Amino acid sequence: MKIIVSNSSNEPIYEQVVNQIKEMIIKGELKEGEALPSIRGLARDLSISVITTKRAYEELEKEGFIETVQGKGSFVALQNKELIKEKKLQIIEEKLSEIVKESRLLGISYDEIEEMLKILFEEE
Template identity: 55%
Template sequence: MQIIISNSSKQHIYEQIYEQLKTSILSNELEAGQSLPSMRQLAKDLNVSLITTKRAYEELEKTGFIYSIVGKGSFVSEQNSEMVKEAKMKGIEEQLLTAIRNSKDIGISLTELKELLTILYREEE
């Protein structure tokens, strides 16, 4: 598991931790039931304040990616496939939107873009 924090990013540090842990969970790098480092340990390792890691864990818990057991720590939740799929779909949409915007900028039509997409999709198979 990797967490890299940028101090100059516009995103809050807790959001960066949240996003990166979420990615690790969605990609199955962190498996269901696996325990996460304690908030205090993570704060020390990342050299950030405790309240930052605490907030990141709280958000992950709220969105169902992890659960906590008092006195034992935090663990990765069982990811139901619906949720995983939904999260991934959202990612795809965002990437496609970027592609569409870039296409419009240089005047590529929808038909042309579709063609390009079809070619690339087939090549990957």
């Protein structure tokens, strides 16, 4: 599991960990039932506090992304397929919102953006 923590980010370290693990789950890089590193192990690997890692895991558990089994560790929770789809759509909406803002700043029209999307979809 590859997580990158930036000390120069405005985002707290535990949130960086939470967001990257969520993204891996949503993208399917971490599968249902897959074991996560131990809190101590992840803290050591990332050179961060055990308390920070524990807070990240607690947040992920609260949001339903992982479940912790006493004495066995933390695992990717069984995911509601509709919830995953909704989260993916939310990510796309956020990225499109950024594109709309940038387009307005640069004076790019809706038709030009639509044409770019058509081209990109045809390339993939």
